Amino acid sequence: MTGTATFASWFDTYERVFRDPDSLAETACPNCGARTLRMIFIVRSHEAENGTAVFWCDSCRNGLQPLNAPVARGGERKIRGTETVPDYSFVLDDGLE
Structure with a gap:
């Protein structure tokens, strides 16, 4: 699958x-x-x-x-400032393009 x-x-x-x-x-x-x-949750604590x-x-x-969200139970947490997120392209909502 590609596209x-x-x-x-x-x-x-x-x-x-x-x-x-x-x-x-x-x-x-x-x-x-x-x-x-990859899914991470950037948190203050x-x-x-x-x-x-x-x-x-x-x-x-x-x-x-990135969106504000509750942290998933068992989700990977990273303290704000310690996360490593690559530069990636956002897939936008069709209504926003």
Whole structure:
């Protein structure tokens, strides 16, 4: 699978991984099909319940624009300022393009 995936397919994938962060390693990128998706939650403290969700593919460097979100149960947390996020292209909502 290669091509330009829609915002809807990216967001559906985000929601599935959000519900089960352990499935991240086996989930295919909606754009390129690689199993190299990353999801981190940038937080102010390890106890924070909300943060900034960042979701991208390490292979094709596409992903969702970072968004304020609750931290997924079992999701990877990074204290703000310690995160390493590559420069990647945002998949935008069709209504915003």
